[in-house]
Amino acid sequence: MLLSAETSNSFEPAWVPMAVLGAIMVATYLVIAFEKFHKSVTAILGAMAAVIAALAFGLFGKTGYPVIHEILGHDLNILGVIIGTSILVDTVGRSGLFQFIAIRVVKMTMGEPKRLFLFVCILTWLFVSLLTLAPGSLLMASLVLVICKTLGYHPKPYLIAVAIVANSAALTTFSSGIATLMIGTSAQIPYVHFFIGSTPLAIATGAVAFFVLVKLYGKKLLADAAAAGDPAELKTKVAGFDEWALVKDRRIFWRSAIVLLLTVVGFATAQMIGVGLDFIAMSGGMMALLFCAGDPEQAIKKVKWSVILFFVGLFVIVGSVKATGLLEITADALVSIGGGQTWLLVIVLGIFVMLASGFVDNIPVTATMLPILDKISSENPALAEPLYWTLVGAANLGGNGTPIGSVAAVVALHALEAERGEKVGWGEFMKAGMLILAIQAVMVIGYVLLMHSFGWFPDLPKYAGR
Template sequence: MILAIVIFLLVYAFIVSEKIHRTIIALFGAAILLIFKVVSYEYAIHEAIDFNTLGLLVGMMIIVFITKRTGIFEYIAVKQVKLSKGSLLIMIILISIVTAVASAFLDNVTTVLLIIPIVLSITEDLNISPIPFAISIIFASNVGGTATLIGDPPNIMIGSKAGLSFMDFVKNLAPVIVIILVTTVLIFAFIFRNKLKVDPELKEVFLKIDESEYIKDKKLLIKSLAVLGLTILGFILHDKLKLESSIIALAGASLLLLISGVDVKEVLEEVEWTTIFFFLGLFIIVGGLEITGVIDILAKAMLNITHRNPLLTALVILWGSAIFSAFVDNIPFTATMIPLILDMQKLGHFDVEPLWWALALGACLGGNGTIIGASANVVTAGLLEEKGYKLSFGEFFKYAFPTMILTIVLSTIYLVVRYYM
C-alpha cells in the first residue's frame, strides 16, 4: 500500500512539474508496480487496464483521421466562422454548446475527437491560439456528458448497478447541467475575451472563402460520414446491442479502413499512441491504489464522518468524489462507491436515490479539475501537442479548478433545494 501511494504521488509530482513527459513517467511508475508485484500481471490485464477506453480511443482516432483527409473539418470550420460572422466570442459559445449536446448522446472522448480538429482548422487559418477553445471544449464535453446515462462512464456504471434508466438521468441531472453549462460557457467567454481577437483583414478574407473548395474527396467523405453515422448509432444503441463502445468503435474503424482504400500504415502513424500509452500506465498506477485498498479506505472514511445523515452523506459524496476525480480517474472511485451506497440502501435508513445523483455529479464534473482528471482532457492535450501547442498542467489548473469548484457549488445548491428541502 505504501509503495502504491508513493509511486502515485511521485508520478503525479512529475506530471505536474512537466520535467519528464507524462507518458514516460506513467509507464515507468506502472513498470515499478509490476516489477515489485504490487500489481500482478493478471490484475493489470484483467482489471486495472480499461481496454474499453483504449479500444474506443483507437477506433475513433482512426475514423476521425480518415475523415479528416476529406477536408470536411476545414469545411465546417469556415462555415462556423461565417455563422458567427467572424466573432470569436460567439464562436467559442457556439462550439461549447455543440460540444455539450454531442457529449450527452455520444461519449465525451468521441466528441472532442470530432470537435478539436475543427477548432484547430479555425485557429490555424485565423492565426490564433487554440488553447482558450480547447479549455472551453474540455469543460463543455465533461459537463454535457454528465446529463445522460451514456454520456460518461461513471453514469453507465451507476445506471447499471442502481437500475436507473436513461430518462431517470435526464430528469434528475439535465436541469442542473443546463444551468452549469450556461454558467461555465459565459465564464470562459469572459475570461478569454481579450485573447479572442483576430486581425480584421484576415477575418474579412476568411469570410469571403468558398468553403466547398475545401472538400478534397467526395467519395471518401460519403464513406466516412456513413461509417461515422453507423458508429454513432451504435453508441446510442450499445446497451440494447449488448456491445461495449470499444467494439463498436473498432468495428467502425476496421470497416472504414476496408472500404476507404487509405494506406493503413499512414493512418496508424497518425494515432495518438503517446496518449494511449499514458492511459495504459495511469490505469496500472490507479490499479495499485485500488488493489491495495487505498481507494476503499478513502471511500469508507468519507462516509463514516457523516454518521449516516442523509444530507451530509450526499454532500460528502458530491464533494469527495469531485476532489478525488480531479486527480485520479473517476472510474475506480465510482466502482468503489457504488457497493457502499447499495449497502446503505439495504439498511433502509433513508432514500439513497439522491446519493446516486451526488456521485454522478461529483465524479463527472470533478474530472474538469485537472488536465488528467478525465479522458477527454488527456486526449485534447494530446491532439494539441501533435500540432505544436502545449496545454500545461498549471495553465489548465489555473482556469479549470476554480471553475470546477463553482460547478460543485451549483450542484450542492441543486441537491439541497431539490431533494432535502
C-alpha cells in the same frame, strides 16, 4: 478493476503493504502532476513498482503474477473504445467533413467577434460530444488558429474557450471523455441513460463557461474586431470562405458522414443489441477504413498508444492498491466523514475530486475513486446514483481549474504556443478557470442533489435490487 477472491492482504501487520503501495500510488500521481517525465512512462514505472511490492507482500495469493492479466482484462473494453474511435476520427477527418461543418458555421457568424466566440463554443461542444475530448479539442484548436489568422483576430480568448467548454462537452455522452467512459463502464450505465442524466448538466455548465468568458474577454474581442479593419470588408472575406475547398472527394465525404452517424446510433443502441461500446467503436473504425478510403497504416499510427500505456499503468497500480484493502478503508472513511448524509457525501466527494482533478489529471483520480464508490454503492445502493453522477461532473469539470488539469487545456494552450510563441500562465488561466470552476462546482452539487431528491436520475442497473 476487480480482483479474484484469492487476492487479499494477509501480510502482518496489514498497514505495511497499505503504506508501501499507497506511497507508490501517490508518488506516481505527483510525478504525473509535475510532468517530470512523460506520464505514460511514469504510469508504467509506477505499475512495475506496485507489482513488485504486491508480489513481495503476497497480495496476489496463490495465483501470483497472472492476477495482473485479470486486472487488465476487466478494462479491455475501455482500451477498445479508445482504439476504435481514434481510427474512426482520423479516417473520417481526412474526408474534410469536420472542416466543412466548421466553415459553414463560421460563415453564419459573418466574422462578428462575439457571435464567432459563441459558435466556437458550440462547435467545441458538438465536436467533443461526437469525437471525444482529445480529437475534438485538437480539431477545434487547429480550426480556431486558421480562422483567427484569416480574420486578423487574436486566438487566445477562443482557445481558452475551447479548453474550458470542451470539459462540459465531455459530460454529454458515455464516450465523450475518458473519465466518463471509465465511470459509465464501471457503473454499467446504459448509453442512453448516461445521455439523459448528464446532458442537462453539460449544457448548463457550458453556457455558464461561455457567459463568464464573454464577460472577461468581451472588450478584447471587440478591440480585435476594430483593429481587423472595415466590418463590411470582413463580412465579404468570411462570405468568401469555401466549405468544399478541403473536400477532395464528395462520395467519400458522404460515406464518412453516414459511417459517423451509424457509429453514434450504435453507441446509443449498444445495450439493446447486446454488444459493448468497444465493439461499436471498433466496428465504426473498420467501416471507416473500408468505405472511406482510409489508410490502415496511417490510421493505426494515429491511435493514442501513449494513452493506452498510461491506462495500463494506472489499472495495474489501482488494482494492486485495491488488493491491500486500502481503498476499502478509504471508502469507509468517506462514508464516516459524510455521517451517512447523502448531501454531505456529495459535497465532500465533489469538492475533493474537482480539486484533485485540476492538479493531478482526472484520469488517475477517476481510476482511484471508482473502486471506492463501487464498495460504498454495493453496501448502500441508495448512494450509488448521487455519488456516481457527482463523480461524472466533478472529474470532468475539475480540469477547468488549471492549465494542466485536462487534455483540452493542454492541447489548446500548446497550439497557441506553437503558433504564436505565446504562453498562458497559471495565473491568467486560473483567473478564468477557477471562477468558472467555482460556479460549476455549485451547479454540479446542486444538480445531483435536486435530481436525486426527485428521483429523476435513470436507475443504475448494476446496483438496482440490491
